[in-house]
Amino acid sequence: MNFQVKIIHGPNLNLLGQREKSIYGDTQFEDYLQQLKAEFPQCDIDYFQSNSEGDIVSYIQNINPEKSGIIINPAAFTHTSIAVRDALLAVKIPCVEVHLSDIYQREKFRHHSYIKDICICSVFGQGMKGYAIALTRLTELLESFNS
Numbered sequence: 001m002n003f004q005v006k007i008i009h010g011p012n013l014n015l016l017g018q019r020e021k022s023i024y025g026d027t028q029f030e031d032y033l034q035q036l037k038a039e040f041p042q043c044d045i046d047y048f049q050s051n052s053e054g055d056i057v058s059y060i061q062n063i064n065p066e067k068s069g070i071i072i073n074p075a076a077f078t079h080t081s082i083a084v085r086d087a088l089l090a091v092k093i094p095c096v097e098v099h100l101s102d103i104y105q106r107e108k109f110r111h112h113s114y115i116k117d118i119c120i121c122s123v124f125g126q127g128m129k130g131y132a133i134a135l136t137r138l139t140e141l142l143e144s145f146n147s
């Protein structure tokens with residue numbers, strides 16, 4: 001059985017490719033996702049985006065933990081959501097945090113992440129490439145659990 005990887009995106013990330021291109025680039029995530037799936041054939045990758053905090057919490061709660069990993073870019077909820085943090089803690093599925101931009105070089109209110117300390121690692125400031133880095137880290141860990 002392949003690893004089950006859930007990529008979760010928070011608010012406004014449905015606008016990638018249109019939104020603040022100088023910060024987030026001009027690629028739509030759905031286009032990049034095809035590339036990512038081809039690069040990681042050992043992973044079944046599902047993508048979920050929501051602008052609603054409650055929907056993200058419910059999605060996390062419903063993930064089957066078997067051979068699973070999460071890659072999450074909670075977007076603005078990174079800096080506000082104890083609920084997303086608690087959901088990740090509740091399911092105990094290994095998780096990598098990703099941000100397209102370097103949140104530590106931006107406004108002060110972006111410097112705090114509510115999930116950083118509960119993730120295996122955080123990848124930021126690498127643009128879309130950050131998701132491939134995150135998948136590499138996640139699959140290494142899942143392989144070590146399942147060998």
Ligand code: DQA
Binds near residue numbers: 074102103
């Ligand atoms: C972001 C950074 C957040 O501060 C911001 O609210 C986003 C995107 C990033 O990917 O760089 O929406 O998570």
